[in-house]
Amino acid sequence: MLYHAGMPADGGDRFLTISQITDLIKTTLEEGFPDVAVQGEISNFRPASSGHWYFCLKDRDAILNAVMFRGRADALPFTPADGMVVKAWGNVSVYAKRGSYQLICSSLQRAGEGDILAMLEERKRRLAAEGLFDPARKRPLPLLPSRVAVVTSPTGAAVRDILRVMKRRNAGIDLVILPAPVQGDGAEERIAAQIDAANRFGIADVIIVGRGGGSLEDLLPFSAECVVRAIARSAIPVISAVGHEIDVTLSDLAADLRAPTPSAAAEIVAASREELLGRVRDLRESLETSLQSRLERVRLLLAPFRVDGLERNLRMLLQPHLQRFDDAKEDLLRGMRERRDAAQHRLEMASRELASVSPLEVLRRGFSVVTHERTGRVLRSVDGVREEDAVRIRFWKGRMKAVVKECEGGGDEEL
Numbered sequence: 001m002l003y004h005a006g007m008p009a010d011g012g013d014r015f016l017t018i019s020q021i022t023d024l025i026k027t028t029l030e031e032g033f034p035d036v037a038v039q040g041e042i043s044n045f046r047p048a049s050s051g052h053w054y055f056c057l058k059d060r061d062a063i064l065n066a067v068m069f070r071g072r073a074d075a076l077p078f079t080p081a082d083g084m085v086v087k088a089w090g091n092v093s094v095y096a097k098r099g100s101y102q103l104i105c106s107s108l109q110r111a112g113e114g115d116i117l118a119m120l121e122e123r124k125r126r127l128a129a130e131g132l133f134d135p136a137r138k139r140p141l142p143l144l145p146s147r148v149a150v151v152t153s154p155t156g157a158a159v160r161d162i163l164r165v166m167k168r169r170n171a172g173i174d175l176v177i178l179p180a181p182v183q184g185d186g187a188e189e190r191i192a193a194q195i196d197a198a199n200r201f202g203i204a205d206v207i208i209v210g211r212g213g214g215s216l217e218d219l220l221p222f223s224a225e226c227v228v229r230a231i232a233r234s235a236i237p238v239i240s241a242v243g244h245e246i247d248v249t250l251s252d253l254a255a256d257l258r259a260p261t262p263s264a265a266a267e268i269v270a271a272s273r274e275e276l277l278g279r280v281r282d283l284r285e286s287l288e289t290s291l292q293s294r295l296e297r298v299r300l301l302l303a304p305f306r307v308d309g310l311e312r313n314l315r316m317l318l319q320p321h322l323q324r325f326d327d328a329k330e331d332l333l334r335g336m337r338e339r340r341d342a343a344q345h346r347l348e349m350a351s352r353e354l355a356s357v358s359p360l361e362v363l364r365r366g367f368s369v370v371t372h373e374r375t376g377r378v379l380r381s382v383d384g385v386r387e388e389d390a391v392r393i394r395f396w397k398g399r400m401k402a403v404v405k406e407c408e409g410g411g412d413e414e415l
Contacts, residue, residue, distance in 0.1 A: 019096070026094035029101055033092035038103065039111055040064065042084045044215050055080060057088060057103065065102035066090075072106055082216040083117035086110055116216055120223055124250060127225070132232045133253040139237050141257060141269065142205050144276075147174040148269050149204035149236075151194045154179040157212045158241070158262035165266035173270055176203055181221075182211035188224030195230040195238070206269050207234065209251060210241030210262045219243055223250040231255055241265035363396035370394075373401070382407040 016024075040057030047053050051070030056063050066088060068076075080086065090105040127133065148166075152158045154177055166175055178194040181187040191209065198207050209222070209231065221227060222242045231238045231254040240255035241262040252258040259265035355361060359369065370379045373390035385391070385407055393400045 022094060022096045022099060025101075026096065029092045029094055035089070035091060036103070037087065037089045038064065039085065039087045041116075042080050042086060043082055043217070045080050045082050047079075053080065057086070065100060066105055067102055068105040068108065076108055078110060080108065081117075083120075084110065116220070120250070123223070123225060124253070127228055127250065127254070132228060137232075138256045141237050141239070144271070145173065145205035145269055147176060147204045149176045149178055149198045149207045151178045151180050151191055151198070151207060151209045152211055152262070153182045156182060158182075158210050161212075161261070161263040162208065162266040165263050166270050169267065169270035183214065183218045183221060187221035188227050191221055192224070192226040192230035195227070195234055199233075199235050202236075204236060207236050207238045208241055208259075208262070208265045208269070209238060209255070210259070210265060211243065212262065213244040213247060219247060219249055227251055228254045239265045239268065360396065363394065366396075368393050368395045382409065 038057060040059050043056045043058050043063070045053070045055040051073060053068040053073050055066055055068075057066050058064070087109045088103060088105045089107040090103050092101055093104050094101050124133075131137065150159060150162055152162075159177060163175065166173055176198075178198060180190040180194045182191070195207060195209065198204055209227075211219075211222070219242060222240070228250045231240070231251055237256040238254075239257045239259050240249070240251040241259040241264065242249045242251055243261075245260035257268070259268055363369070371377060371392045371394075372379055372385065373392055377384075379385060379391065385404055387404055387406060389404045391402055391404060393402060
């Protein structure tokens with residue numbers, strides 16, 4: 001219970017509950033500030049998964065919590081960001097569960113870049129023109145550093161996270177804490193001085209510069225020009241591990257490597273023994289695979305020059321020619337057989353034709369050939385033949401000699 005001012009202290013029923021007094025304050029504020037317009041710089045902008053936007057509006061002397069619900073936020077042509085100066089319209093209300101008042105924004109309008117973002121953008125352009133963010137000047141980290149220096153607050157969450165990871169990953173690494181404030185007045189000079197000291201005394205193989213998350217103003221020392229220049233001139237490789245993954249400072253751009261968080265920076269520099277052994281095994285397997293592949297290629301290249309390979313290749317080379325030779329031989333033999341058969345056929349036809357006109361055929365039919373013994377002349381008639389002349393007679397089968405006893409006729413006579 002809470003006693004309501006202006007009421008008698010002895011009236012037990014005059015006490016108000018927390019909800020009642022909160023409702024009174026809520027009513028007073030909402031009725032007193034139903035429609036206000038304010039201008040301020042956005043800080044701690046937090047978009048929720050529901051689509052609502054939660055942020056603060058501030059000036060040099062005060063800060064005001066604000067919220068813009070999804071229906072209004074979706075209609076804005078821009079997305080707010082820390083450091084942005086805006087004009088906001090809405091009404092003041094009380095969030096009873098937290099007992100805090102806030103501005104319910106119905107509309108936002110950009111009033112121009114915030115002083116901080118404008119300053120950082122100008123500094124970024126100037127340092128980039130000097131080549132401080134050039135990727136060509138960044139150096140690789142040593143694979144197995146023996147000592148790591150950490151420039152951070154000795155009491156912050158960042159150093160505890162780094163120590164925890166170092167102990168878990170590789171207890172053999174020496175860790176040197178170079179204490180420095182990570183926010184507030186003088187923080188940037190101290191951070192830069194510790195980076196220079198680490199280089200001057202050569203006390204580490206790698207330097208981690210970082211802190212945990214925070215608002216834009218909290219991270220300003222790590223965008224200070226003196227810190228950026230100290231990182232750029234460091235002979236020792238520097239890992240920047242400032243804030244959370246979404247936070248980006250100028251130190252991140254100047255460092256040899258940016259880690260999203262201090263824990264991630266520790267994971268990078270403190271490779272575990274198991275991881276190193278795994279990398280060695282992977283490299284060995286990769287080497288063996290590469291050598292095996294090369295050997296297979298050599299075997300494939302030499303395969304045609306083996307004895308059996310040469311013999312096979314020779315057969316493949318000669319086979320077409322031998323096949324053509326066999327085909328030509330068969331064609332030649334077939335042609336010769338055809339010519340022989342044709343000649344034999346013609347010979348048989350000629351033989352038959354010759355036989356048909358042969359004198360022997362005539363003799364076989366009963367005729368005979370008579371020749372004069374003395375003159376040897378074939379007698380076709382009795383002309384010139386006298387009695388007692390000797391003649392020879394040829395029959396189809398056999399011969400005979402005779403003496404003419406009588407001659408009759410002459411000229412053409414039929415049988």
